[in-house]
Amino acid sequence: MRTAWAIAAKDLKERLRDRSAYIIGIVAPLALALVFGFILSPVQDYQFEATFGVVDLDGGPIAELFVEGTLAGSEGVELLRRDSVESAMPLVDRAVAPFGSDEVTAEAVFIIPAGFSDDVQSDRPVTIQVIGNESSEVEAGVAVAMAQGFASQMTSVRVAVATVEEVIQAPVDRLATGVEVLGTESPASIVDVTAATKQLDPVTFYAAGMAVFFVFFTVQFGVTSLLEERHAGTLSRLLVAPIPKWTILAGKSIGAFIVGVVSVTVLVIATALLVDAEWGSPLGVAALILAAVIAAMGIVALVSAFARTAEQAGAFASLVAIILGFLGGTFFDLSQAGGWIADVRFVSPHAWFLRGLADLSGGDVGVVVVPVLAMLAFGLVAGAIGMANLRKGLRP
Amino acid sequence: MGSRPTSGPVLDCFGLRKAFGDLTAVADVGFQIAAGETYGLLGPNGAGKTTTIAMISGLLERDSGDVRVMGEPMSTESTDAKRHIGYVPQDLAIYPDLGARENLRFFGRLYGITGKALDIRVDEVLDIIELRDRADDRSDQYSGGMKRRLNIGIGLLHHPHLLILDEPTVGVDPQSRNAILESVERLGEAGMAVLYTTHYMEEAERLCDRLGIIDRGRLMAEGTQRDLVQIVGEHDRVRLTATGPLNACAGAFREITGVEQSGVADDGIDLIVRDAHGLLPEIFEVASKMEVVVSSVDIDSANLEAVFLQLTGRALRE
Numbered sequence: 002m003r004t005a006w007a008i009a010a011k012d013l014k015e016r017l018r019d020r021s022a023y024i025i026g027i028v029a030p031l032a033l034a035l036v037f038g039f040i041l042s043p044v045q046d047y048q049f050e051a052t053f054g055v056v057d058l059d060g061g062p063i064a065e066l067f068v069e070g071t072l073a074g075s076e077g078v079e080l081l082r083r084d085s086v087e088s089a090m091p092l093v094d095r096a097v098a099p100f101g102s103d104e105v106t107a108e109a110v111f112i113i114p115a116g117f118s119d120d121v122q123s124d125r126p127v128t129i130q131v132i133g134n135e136s137s138e139v140e141a142g143v144a145v146a147m148a149q150g151f152a153s154q155m156t157s158v159r160v161a162v163a164t165v166e167e168v169i170q171a172p173v174d175r176l177a178t179g180v181e182v183l184g185t186e187s188p189a190s191i192v193d194v195t196a197a198t199k200q201l202d203p204v205t206f207y208a209a210g211m212a213v214f215f216v217f218f219t220v221q222f223g224v225t226s227l228l229e230e231r232h233a234g235t236l237s238r239l240l241v242a243p244i245p246k247w248t249i250l251a252g253k254s255i256g257a258f259i260v261g262v263v264s265v266t267v268l269v270i271a272t273a274l275l276v277d278a279e280w281g282s283p284l285g286v287a288a289l290i291l292a293a294v295i296a297a298m299g300i301v302a303l304v305s306a307f308a309r310t311a312e313q314a315g316a317f318a319s320l321v322a323i324i325l326g327f328l329g330g331t332f333f334d335l336s337q338a339g340g341w342i343a344d345v346r347f348v349s350p351h352a353w354f355l356r357g358l359a360d361l362s363g364g365d366v367g368v369v370v371v372p373v374l375a376m377l378a379f380g381l382v383a384g385a386i387g388m389a390n391l392r393k394g395l396r397p
Numbered sequence: 398m399g400s401r402p403t404s405g406p407v408l409d410c411f412g413l414r415k416a417f418g419d420l421t422a423v424a425d426v427g428f429q430i431a432a433g434e435t436y437g438l439l440g441p442n443g444a445g446k447t448t449t450i451a452m453i454s455g456l457l458e459r460d461s462g463d464v465r466v467m468g469e470p471m472s473t474e475s476t477d478a479k480r481h482i483g484y485v486p487q488d489l490a491i492y493p494d495l496g497a498r499e500n501l502r503f504f505g506r507l508y509g510i511t512g513k514a515l516d517i518r519v520d521e522v523l524d525i526i527e528l529r530d531r532a533d534d535r536s537d538q539y540s541g542g543m544k545r546r547l548n549i550g551i552g553l554l555h556h557p558h559l560l561i562l563d564e565p566t567v568g569v570d571p572q573s574r575n576a577i578l579e580s581v582e583r584l585g586e587a588g589m590a591v592l593y594t595t596h597y598m599e600e601a602e603r604l605c606d607r608l609g610i611i612d613r614g615r616l617m618a619e620g621t622q623r624d625l626v627q628i629v630g631e632h633d634r635v636r637l638t639a640t641g642p643l644n645a646c647a648g649a650f651r652e653i654t655g656v657e658q659s660g661v662a663d664d665g666i667d668l669i670v671r672d673a674h675g676l677l678p679e680i681f682e683v684a685s686k687m688e689v690v691v692s693s694v695d696i697d698s699a700n701l702e703a704v705f706l707q708l709t710g711r712a713l714r715e
Contacts, residue, residue: 014494014495237490241482
């Protein structure tokens with residue numbers, strides 16, 4: 002093992018004298034993380050904002066619940082109250098707005114008909130009319146969804162009250178019960194525990210994405226230096242030396258591992274100090290970094306084993322790194338995409354690294370176990386095949 | 398040198414064979430080298446010298462045959478036999494980003510030399526290769542000759558019993574070449590066994606106690622220089638520096654009675670003849686008929702080039 006460390010130390014010494022190592026390992030990922038983080042953070046931080054008009058022709062308690070509870074209580078919603086449909090329509094329809102008026106200021110108008118609360122109490126069909134601004138499709142869609150949501154709540158209350166009446170064989174004050182139930186906050190709250198919807202802040206996300214993306218380039222030097230040694234003739238000297246062949250591969254692997262871990266760690270510390278990236282528990286982050294570096298080394302070894310020259314190995318490994326980087330969502334947060342895209346990203350270690358960090362941001366260090374095991378599986382399986390092939394190719 | 402005594406040869410190899418697909422690179426090559434002996438493998442480019450060395454040093458699996466160094470069996474996986482070998486490849490095999498001292502220290506560690514012993518030995522080798530004053534400069538700033546000397550120094554670092562040098566003077570300026578040859582002479586005198594491959598006859602004549610002449614993967618003859626020259630007998634070597642259709646002319650020379658061999662060299666034709674002075678008029682007549690322009694003639698007694706020509710029908714520098 003002493004000779005493996007000697008080979009690793011020699012490789013690291015050469016690497017320290019190579020300026021491109023600093024660029025690929027630290028400067029480029031740090032610069033890209035900062036650029037992506039700052040440019041794209043307005044998109045990531047988007048908050049829903051809309052102006053809705055409302056005409057309450059009912060004035061009853063259920064209508065009041067909808068207006069004051071559902072609409073006025075929604076974050077990002079500005080509510081414009083009008084007394085009549087005629088006075089509300091100019092808010093969303095330029096055709097009826099007075100010439101030169103800037104009345105068209107709402108994305109949708111809700112009209113609650115007279116007798117709404119009584120109809121609800123009497124189990125008669127009720128309607129909340131939503132009139133959308135034709136130029137505000139998204140916000141109008143949200144308005145429809147809000148009305149539908151309230152209707153669903155009312156249906157639930159109706160079913161519950163009917164069930165109670167059936168059980169106690171006596172009528173219940175539907176209006177009072179409905180108002181009470183609809184006005185009560187749900188006793189149960191849903192806490193998201195999956196990373197599917199959990200997000201890192203933009204700066205941390207891109208710092209993490211660039212760190213795991215570039216580590217696939219950083220660790221390439223372990224394999225490419227082996228092929229460079231063959232080209233330069235120094236591999237012959239290593240093969241003639243009285244050392245087992247595996248120590249050559251071990252030395253190269255140790256060197257690549259150290260370079261990979263150091264470059265990601267420097268990036269983590271730099272982004273935490275420079276731009277307040279929030280990485281989470283140091284222990285969890287350390288476990289994720291070590292596993293990501295091992296995954297990268299394994300995959301690079303597997304891909305590079307098919308190369309005959311250092312240039313070929315670099316090209317193969319870079320191609321795979323870029324594909325896995327995109328699949329794993331290092332440039333765009335695919336966890337929010339849903340469907341098969343959100344699932345397929347886990348064929349990439351990058352996705353596991355990002356998921357681990359996202360989980361870590363909202364949980365204790367134990368949440369990184371699955372991502373770490375997944376990345377280790379990538380690294381060890383691919384690495385075992387790759388190293389076996391590389392060993393066969395150890396010849397002058 | 399290591400302390401392990403041996404009563405037998407330092408290197409004993411026999412029946413070495415290696416084929417690459419349909420091409421047989423080495424066939425049934427074998428020889429022995431004793432301690433303090435310098436053995437030369439003499440042959441043109443592509444003769445099989447480097448393949449033979451690769452099998453002897455454990456770089457290349459052999460198809461058949463056996464290699465023992467200090468009695469230890471050699472293979473690509475063996476570490477005991479490799480401990481006795483110092484290897485100097487034909488091409489430079491040094492790390493350009495590291496200085497001479499760093500290169501030597503790294504390879505020293507691979508041979509298990511550490512601590513104070515490594516420091517002392519590195520300084521000794523730096524003195525031998527005359528690079529002590531530039532030891533800490535990056536080796537990519539060295540001249541070609543300095544790099545060559547470092548290339549050899551790495552092979553000497555661990556006091557090997559057998560030093561293998563594969564054409565160490567190719568592409569080297571005359572001054573550095575002479576320095577390298579002097580170093581090899583001193584190593585032989587110090588008791589090291591040396592296996593030296595070359596296609597330069599002068600180097601083989603100067604350095605080697607015994608020689609193997611190799612061509613097309615086969616060992617054609619082996620012995621001391623005197624033994625080998627005996628093969629040619631009382632013959633002269635005629636060297637024509639000439640231009641024109643040399644191949645055809647060399648063939649025509651072979652038809653002359655008294656011409657034993659004739660082959661094209663790099664800038665003319667070499668002949669092995671009986672009574673060179675008596676045959677010269679006829680040789681010039683044939684050259685004239687073949688429209689070959691002869692610019693100079695050298696007549697020597699038989700040497701290793703003549704032996705090679707006699708054995709193979711080809712000039713050593715073809």
